[in-house]
Structure formats: structure tokens, C-alpha cells
Amino acid sequence: MDSAGADWIHIDVMDGHFVPNITIGPAVIKALRPHSAKPFDCHLMIAPADPHLEAFAEAGADIISIHPEAGPHLHRSLGRIRALGCKAGVVLNPSTGIDFLPWVMDAVDLILVMSVNPGFGGQSFIDGQLAKVEALRTMAERQGLAPVIQMDGGVTAMNAARCVAAGATALVAGTAAFKGGPSAYAANIAALRGLG
Ligand code: ZN
Numbered sequence: 001m002d003s004a005g006a007d008w009i010h011i012d013v014m015d016g017h018f019v020p021n022i023t024i025g026p027a028v029i030k031a032l033r034p035h036s037a038k039p040f041d042c043h044l045m046i047a048p049a050d051p052h053l054e055a056f057a058e059a060g061a062d063i064i065s066i067h068p069e070a071g072p073h074l075h076r077s078l079g080r081i082r083a084l085g086c087k088a089g090v091v092l093n094p095s096t097g098i099d100f101l102p103w104v105m106d107a108v109d110l111i112l113v114m115s116v117n118p119g120f121g122g123q124s125f126i127d128g129q130l131a132k133v134e135a136l137r138t139m140a141e142r143q144g145l146a147p148v149i150q151m152d153g154g155v156t157a158m159n160a161a162r163c164v165a166a167g168a169t170a171l172v173a174g175t176a177a178f179k180g181g182p183s184a185y186a187a188n189i190a191a192l193r194g195l196g
Helices: 026-035 050-059 074-083 129-142 160-166 182-192
Strands: 009-014 040-045 063-066 087-092 110-114 148-152 170-172
Touching: 009 026, 026 040, 026 050, 040 050, 040 087, 050 063, 050 074, 063 074, 063 110, 074 087, 087 148, 110 129, 129 148, 129 160, 160 170
Parallel strands: 009 040, 040 063, 063 087, 087 110, 110 148, 148 170
Antiparallel strands: none
């Protein structure tokens, strides 16, 4: 994925409690770290997240994103991520509103809009979430801020342009990037960039 043109490596961490699946934890991220020169963008679908933030930072995370439902003090948790030397992200499930965001925007480097319900790969993109991206972009501009706005879930070459038009500045792709095996990665990523 590094040589195929990915900008970041997005790592979905699932705990079998906050989301149905169990994936990987800090030990595996630490083992992966020497094999990629790209930033590690760690999406924590775990609750609670606070007790584990330091372990993910030490494992080599560059960005740590958390769900507001994962703990009672989101602003504090985001500040803790930055204090550990990482960029801080907040993740919005399809059902999560955005009214709270102006109150934590100063602590946020990245906002991740889930375009599927988190927990599994290979799900279909929820079109309605594009309106949330548009609203977030307007909200951030009103505050004079420019956080990364990321979309995750069901992103493909077919809907990537609509995500970007809505205001997304980072696209996460699992199935669309990995399909066809290693020989297809570069073409898959080029297609997501609109170069296919
Ligand atoms: Zn993710």
C-alpha cells in the first residue's frame, strides 16, 4: 500500500464490545510500524478508549480517532491524545449528530464521518451522510478552522468524487483498495483519486 500510493494507513481497531468485531490492538500496530513509512491513522472503535490511548501512541499511531460514545469527557480525551504527541480525531456514527462539535472543535485535528455503521468491512455506503459532511465543512469554516474531514465506510471509485464535492478531504478505503490483491493496489488507489 505504501508503494501503491496510499497517503496514510488507516487501522480499524475493534473491541467486540463497542462494535461487534474484534480486530487488532497496540501490539499488532507496533509490529506493523516498521513495515510502512506512512502515517498510521488509528480509528479506535473501543470503549472505554481513555485507558488505552498511551499504548496506541507508543505503538506508533500518528493520528488517534475516538468515538464520543466511548467515554464521558470527549474534550479531555482529545486533549490527552494531543498531549501524547498525536493528532486527535473524533468519529461520528451515522446516527451521531454534530451539535456538540463547535464545543470541541479547538481540540480536533480530524473529523471522521462514518458512512456505514462501524463494525464490519464490505458494507454499503450510506448516501445521507454526505449532508453531514457538508454541514461540518460549513461549521468549521464559520469557526475559521480547517480540520481534516474524513469519510470511512463503503467508499469506492464510484462515490469518491461525491465525497470530495461534499467537503471530505480524506477518504478511507478498505475493500475498494484491497480488491484484486497486491497487483491491483496501485490501480485501485488511482481510481479512488479519479485517475483510473
Ligand atoms: Zn475506520
